[in-house]
Amino acid sequence: MTNEEKFLVDLEGYLVIKDVLTADEVDELNTIIDQGDRSGHPTQWGEPFRRLIDHPKVLPYLIELLGPKFRLDHDYAIFMSQGESRGRLHGGEDGGRPGGPEGDHWYKYRDGVIRNGLIVMTYCLADVGEGDGGFACVPGSHKSNFATYLPADVRGFERPAHYVAQPAAKAGDVIFFTEAVIHGTMPWRAAHERRSLLYKYSPGHSAWSGRFYDLSEYGELTAQQERILSPPSIGNRPDVVQEE
Numbered sequence: 001m002t003n004e005e006k007f008l009v010d011l012e013g014y015l016v017i018k019d020v021l022t023a024d025e026v027d028e029l030n031t032i033i034d035q036g037d038r039s040g041h042p043t044q045w046g047e048p049f050r051r052l053i054d055h056p057k058v059l060p061y062l063i064e065l066l067g068p069k070f071r072l073d074h075d076y077a078i079f080m081s082q083g084e085s086r087g088r089l090h091g092g093e094d095g096g097r098p099g100g101p102e103g104d105h106w107y108k109y110r111d112g113v114i115r116n117g118l119i120v121m122t123y124c125l126a127d128v129g130e131g132d133g134g135f136a137c138v139p140g141s142h143k144s145n146f147a148t149y150l151p152a153d154v155r156g157f158e159r160p161a162h163y164v165a166q167p168a169a170k171a172g173d174v175i176f177f178t179e180a181v182i183h184g185t186m187p188w189r190a191a192h193e194r195r196s197l198l199y200k201y202s203p204g205h206s207a208w209s210g211r212f213y214d215l216s217e218y219g220e221l222t223a224q225q226e227r228i229l230s231p232p233s234i235g236n237r238p239d240v241v242q243e244e
């Protein structure tokens with residue numbers, strides 16, 4: 001992760017990581033989606049999707065933002081066609097606060113180290129243009145002291161507000177965001193389908209999902225991927241990356 005990227009993550013709470021996947025990789029994933037049943041976890045859709053669990057271009061970000069013992073918490077896909085709506089802006093009113101139901105939606109910086117309770121790496125398998133909709137957030141709100149004051153009509157995308165961003169990205173890019181930033185899904189306006197794969201990671205000791213991965217449901221996993229899919233723990237938990 002470059003210093004500029006750290007600056008941006010700390011400033012805005014999200015980042016577009018360019019060109020993570022090649023055009024061939026995007027095509028391969030899209031072909032499987034076109035031929036498959038699209039249900040369940042993308043990590044169970046075959047080896048090209050399992051590869052994304054610890055994609056070498058994303059791995060350094062996971063370690064930098066979650067620590068060396070991070071884990072995959074859950075994963076799912078979002079497909080949207082023109083005119084479709086999904087979740088409003090959330091976080092802030094419910095998340096990150098002591099006693100809040102989404103207690104892992106936190107972001108911290110201390111002594112040069114960034115840490116998060118839950119982060120998302122969204123693999124874009126179709127272009128997202130400005131104004132297309134899809135992922136949207138309030139940049140900087142992961143550090144807001146007044147997040148609960150975000151008006152309901154802005155949360156529901158009924159009233160546009162200049163402080164809501166909908167980042168553009170190309171197929172093959174990854175949109176990173178911390179769950180601590182206020183975020184949601186803008187109605188999809190583009191004629192082509194939105195195709196996003198959301199891989200959500202936690203520090204090794206914590207979980208958002210109560211359902212842990214059952215490794216017996218997977219085909220061949222590498223030892224590193226098995227460490228990433230293991231349930232949360234602290235004592236003697238190995239670092240994800242081992243010299244093997």
Ligand SMILES: O=C(O)CCC(=O)C(=O)O
Nearest residue numbers: 087120134135183184185
């Ligand atoms: O990518 C999106 O549409 C946002 C997903 C979302 O709201 C979430 O991860 O909680």
